[in-house]
Amino acid sequence: MTFAKCCAPVPPEVVLGYLTLNRGVTVHAARCAGLLRMRATHPERCLHVN
Numbered sequence: 001m002t003f004a005k006c007c008a009p010v011p012p013e014v015v016l017g018y019l020t021l022n023r024g025v026t027v028h029a030a031r032c033a034g035l036l037r038m039r040a041t042h043p044e045r046c047l048h049v050n
Contacts, residue, residue, distance in 0.1 A: 001025045007032035017047035025049070 001017075001024055009015045009029040017025040018038055027049060028035035039046050 001027060004028040004032065004034070006034045015049055017049040019045040019047060 003009060004018075004026050007029040009027055009032075014030040015027050016030050016035060016039075017027055018035060020026055025047060035046075
């Protein structure tokens with residue numbers, strides 16, 4: 001698991017996980033534009049995390 005550098009999520013911010021092909025799960029802030037793009041193309045790879 002790694003924290004995304006594009007949005008730098010911090011607690012208690014709402015976060016989502018994204019299952020990458022090579023790096024496991026990356027945790028993004030729910031507001032992250034990059035996550036929203038990835039979620040549109042691969043919704044099956046988004047995970048609810050806390």
